[in-house]
Amino acid sequence: MRLSELSARSGVSVATVKYYLREGLLAPGTPVTARQSDYGEEHLRRLRLVRALLTVGGMTVQQARDVLAVADDPAFGWHERVGIATYMLGPRVEPPEEGAPERELWDEVAAEVRALLTELDWRVYDEAPALAALVRAITSVRSLGYRGEMADIRRYALALHPIAEEEVAVIDGYPVLEEAIEATVAYTTLYEPILLALRRLAHEDASARRHEGGPGGAEEGGRPTATA
Amino acid sequence: MRLSELSARSGVSVATVKYYLREGLLAPGTPVTARQSDYGEEHLRRLRLVRALLTVGGMTVQQARDVLAVADDPAFGWHERVGIATYMLGPRVEPPEEGAPERELWDEVAAEVRALLTELDWRVYDEAPALAALVRAITSVRSLGYRGEMADIRRYALALHPIAEEEVAVIDGYPVLEEAIEATVAYTTLYEPILLALRRLAHEDASARRHEGGPGGAEEGGRPTATA
Numbered sequence: 042m043r044l045s046e047l048s049a050r051s052g053v054s055v056a057t058v059k060y061y062l063r064e065g066l067l068a069p070g071t072p073v074t075a076r077q078s079d080y081g082e083e084h085l086r087r088l089r090l091v092r093a094l095l096t097v098g099g100m101t102v103q104q105a106r107d108v109l110a111v112a113d114d115p116a117f118g119w120h121e122r123v124g125i126a127t128y129m130l131g132p133r134v135e136p137p138e139e140g141a142p143e144r145e146l147w148d149e150v151a152a153e154v155r156a157l158l159t160e161l162d163w164r165v166y167d168e169a170p171a172l173a174a175l176v177r178a179i180t181s182v183r184s185l186g187y188r189g190e191m192a193d194i195r196r197y198a199l200a201l202h203p204i205a206e207e208e209v210a211v212i213d214g215y216p217v218l219e220e221a222i223e224a225t226v227a228y229t230t231l232y233e234p235i236l237l238a239l240r241r242l243a244h245e246d247a248s249a250r251r252h253e254g255g256p257g258g259a260e261e262g263g264r265p266t267a268t269a
Numbered sequence: 270m271r272l273s274e275l276s277a278r279s280g281v282s283v284a285t286v287k288y289y290l291r292e293g294l295l296a297p298g299t300p301v302t303a304r305q306s307d308y309g310e311e312h313l314r315r316l317r318l319v320r321a322l323l324t325v326g327g328m329t330v331q332q333a334r335d336v337l338a339v340a341d342d343p344a345f346g347w348h349e350r351v352g353i354a355t356y357m358l359g360p361r362v363e364p365p366e367e368g369a370p371e372r373e374l375w376d377e378v379a380a381e382v383r384a385l386l387t388e389l390d391w392r393v394y395d396e397a398p399a400l401a402a403l404v405r406a407i408t409s410v411r412s413l414g415y416r417g418e419m420a421d422i423r424r425y426a427l428a429l430h431p432i433a434e435e436e437v438a439v440i441d442g443y444p445v446l447e448e449a450i451e452a453t454v455a456y457t458t459l460y461e462p463i464l465l466a467l468r469r470l471a472h473e474d475a476s477a478r479r480h481e482g483g484p485g486g487a488e489e490g491g492r493p494t495a496t497a
């Protein structure tokens with residue numbers, strides 16, 4: 042197909058496709074004339090993936106290039122070639138500087154988290170950005186004076202793992218690598234606000250049941266209007 | 270206690286305490302001299318809560334005032350007096366304008382969500398901001414061409430509810446209203462990044478197991494370095 046058809050079928054403007062070509066995010070087509078190239082289905086697939094990495098995944102061009110480099114490298118296994126995309130999703134969390142006062146709490150929490158993952162036998166690379174994000178979040182809880190005990194974290198981990206297994210099973214319904222990467226990026230990012238909203242609604246229900254409040258509850262003393 | 274002790278014990282600067290007093294977020298103390306007032310433990314509790322609403326909860330002064338107004342109103346039941354704080358937590362999502370093209374998908378998804386909550390018998394007020402947030406998130410998934418079926422949403426809801434029940438049980442360990450509100454704000458907001466990070470780590474483990482990848486996996490073809 043020509044560039045115009047590639048653009049039309051992918052929903053990506055011609056100008057943007059040319060940009061991706063210049064940036065090396067898309068392989069050149071087969072030259073047909075001095076000015077036109079021919080593109081195949083693999084270009085359409087790759088284009089759709091690039092778009093997902095940049096827009097849904099919020100990646101920079103360099104990050105997208107890194108993801109594609111690993112995806113294209115047969116030396117890596119399927120798990121790594123698909124999973125690298127999730128490493129490029131935000132947010133990127135850095136530990137405090139060595140020697141900074143907050144570093145001590147960071148190291149303490151990091152050690153507890155590593156011990157917990159070992160206990161749970163979770164196969165996670167040390168470089169997984171979500172590890173640093175988890176450590177940072179737990180240090181926030183503790184430094185504000187709230188509980189952030191590994192017993193709590195373990196309960197969440199055990200409750201979330203079955204959900205994650207099902208999600209990975211859905212990703213495995215995409216046997217073409219680019220589509221599996223795209224689905225991974227989409228499911229990881231787009232479902233986060235769904236999970237957070239459902240959790241808040243579940244809290245509301247659980248609280249209503251315990252205190253006989255909420256719509257129709259015996260103790261419903263009135264519905265506060267959520268203003269401003 | 271004097272203002273200086275209230276400041277010292279709460280960790281809130283004298284200038285900020287005075288600001289809260291001016292804004293009506295804190296009740297005046299009992300005047301002792303023309304220039305000094307006396308503050309009690311209830312001021313310390315209220316001050317701690319105000320700080321949590323504004324900093325951890327990220328609320329505006331007006332939102333904090335609304336939370337406190339409901340908290341102080343005995344006409345409301347416990348469930349509402351504690352829960353109103355979660356209504357003031359971000360993000361605030363508005364439906365598309367009536368008549369806008371996106372409104373049709375919104376209404377369709379909103380109807381499906383309401384039907385699901387009825388089926389699950391979740392006692393949630395129509396005004397719950399998390400409802401709009403959930404609808405917005407699902408419309409995003411669908412308008413980008415991904416699955417966002419109620420069957421998926423139901424599975425997440427059922428898996429998350431037990432976690433939510435345990436969290437509400439922890440909140441109930443704070444029988445003093447201000448402390449329960451503060452704990453609710455803290456657990457709702459500070460644990461969100463913990464849950465999201467744990468989900469990503471669980472994905473990584475589930476994927477490693479399915480594809481025999483990851484640290485020590487049979488198919489570990491190399492560890493991609495997460496750059497930039």
